[in-house]
Amino acid sequence: MAAKIGVIGAGKIGEALVEGVLAKGLAQSGELILSVRSEQHRSALEARRGIRTFCDNRIVVAEADTIILAVKPKDVVDVLDGIADLLGPSKLLISTAAGVPLELLEAKVPAGTPVVRTMPNMAVAIGQGMTALAPGRHVPPERLAWATEIFRACGRAIVVAEEHMDAVTGLSGSGPAYVYIIIESLADGGVKLGLPRDVATELAAQTVLGAAANVLATGEHPAKLKDQVTTPAGVTIDGILELEEGRLRVTLIKAVVKAAERARALLHKAR
Numbered sequence: 001m002a003a004k005i006g007v008i009g010a011g012k013i014g015e016a017l018v019e020g021v022l023a024k025g026l027a028q029s030g031e032l033i034l035s036v037r038s039e040q041h042r043s044a045l046e047a048r049r050g051i052r053t054f055c056d057n058r059i060v061v062a063e064a065d066t067i068i069l070a071v072k073p074k075d076v077v078d079v080l081d082g083i084a085d086l087l088g089p090s091k092l093l094i095s096t097a098a099g100v101p102l103e104l105l106e107a108k109v110p111a112g113t114p115v116v117r118t119m120p121n122m123a124v125a126i127g128q129g130m131t132a133l134a135p136g137r138h139v140p141p142e143r144l145a146w147a148t149e150i151f152r153a154c155g156r157a158i159v160v161a162e163e164h165m166d167a168v169t170g171l172s173g174s175g176p177a178y179v180y181i182i183i184e185s186l187a188d189g190g191v192k193l194g195l196p197r198d199v200a201t202e203l204a205a206q207t208v209l210g211a212a213a214n215v216l217a218t219g220e221h222p223a224k225l226k227d228q229v230t231t232p233a234g235v236t237i238d239g240i241l242e243l244e245e246g247r248l249r250v251t252l253i254k255a256v257v258k259a260a261e262r263a264r265a266l267l268h269k270a271r
Contacts, residue, residue, distance in 0.1 A: 005150070006064025008057050008079060010034040010045055013096050014070035016124040018049065020153030023127075035060045061086040066094065066146070073097040073266075080108040087113045092143050094150070096120055098169060099266040102136045102162055114139040116147045119168045120154070121176055129155030130172040134162035156216075170260030178255055183208055 005027050007014045018034070021027050034053040036042050046053040054060065061067055061083045071079055076097045087093060089112040095105055096118050105115045115136035123129040131151040135144045144159065151157035160168060183204045190200030215222055230236045243249070 004031045004033065004064045005066045005068065006033045006035070006060035007068045007070055008035050008060055008083075009069065009071035009075075010036050010041075010053065011070060012122065012125055013120055014068065015045075015049075016127075016129070016154050017068060017070070017150060018051065020124070020127060021150060024153040026149060026153055033060050033063050057083050058086060061091070065090070066092045066150075068150075069093060069095045069097065071097060073100050076100050076105075077108065080105070084109050089113060089138070092116070092139075092147065094118060094147050098173060099263055102134065106136050106138075112138050114143050116144065117162060117165065118147075118151065119165055119173050120151060121172050123176060124151070124154035127154055131155065131157040132160045132165065132168040132172065133157060134160055134165055166260045166263040167256075169263040170256045170258070173263075174259040175256070178252060179208060 005021060007018060010018065014034070018032060021032070022029065029049070029051050032051045034045065034049075034051055035057045036045060036053060036055060039055060042053045042055050045051075057079060067083075067087075069076065069079065076095065087109045089110075092114050093105070093109060094116045098119060100117070102115060102117050105117065106113070109115065116139055117134045117136070118131055120129050120131040124131065129151070131154070133144070133148055133151065135147075139147075148157050148159060183201070186204035186207065187197065187200040190203060191197055195203070211225070214220075214225055218225070226240075230240060
């Protein structure tokens with residue numbers, strides 16, 4: 001599908017998607033068009049990327065077949081009010097705004113406009129993101145497949161029912177912050193034992209990366225992989241005992257649930 005892609009709000013996520021689309025050959029630079037708020041950002045982005053960039057959202061929507069709305073949640077309504085008359089069944093609208101429901105998005109655009117709500121995390125910036133997509137009422141299978149392909153250019157992407165998006169936000173949306181704390185804590189343990197900070201951080205980060213990659217590569221349950229590391233009467237079981245006594249498992253579960261509850265509260269406020 002050789003659709004022209006427009007990105008409104010080419011910030012970190014918007015630029016990451018552009019980079020991924022170009023790297024995967026989903027579109028050429030001439031098939032992309034971007035919009036940003038300031039002239040300074042516009043000129044810098046155009047010079048760096050070589051992609052036509054404007055300070056007018058309407059130019060992007062008029063030219064593009066697929067429009068990625070990558071603005072802050074608080075700006076979604078104002079942006080849609082300014083471009084809604086240019087949307088319709090021939091355009092695909094993809095929103096990356098956290099907590100903004102399909103109900104609101106579809107109410108702001110002409111009837112029949114295909115709308116996809118997404119929840120990417122910040123790792124899309126390095127091509128290792130996790131994105132969940134929830135299609136609206138008017139999204140045909142081929143357009144959902146296209147939207148999914150765009151986000152797979154920056155990592156992994158899965159389709160979920162919108163009712164699960166709050167859980168996605170609490171898990172993969174906020175999850176990187178939890179993992180950074182784990183990496184920092186593992187590194188602190190290494191420093192406590194005499195390792196230089198940079199060495200301890202590299203050891204911790206690569207250990208987390210390798211463990212995560214093993215889960216995805218093998219498809220095995222994490223508990224089974226944990227048991228492979230935990231030899232009888234070995235050193236790992238003592239470390240696991242400390243984690244269980246410290247209630248790490250329960251604390252992480254509660255962190256995901258609490259973040260999801262917060263996302264749900266913000267959604268009700270948006271409505």
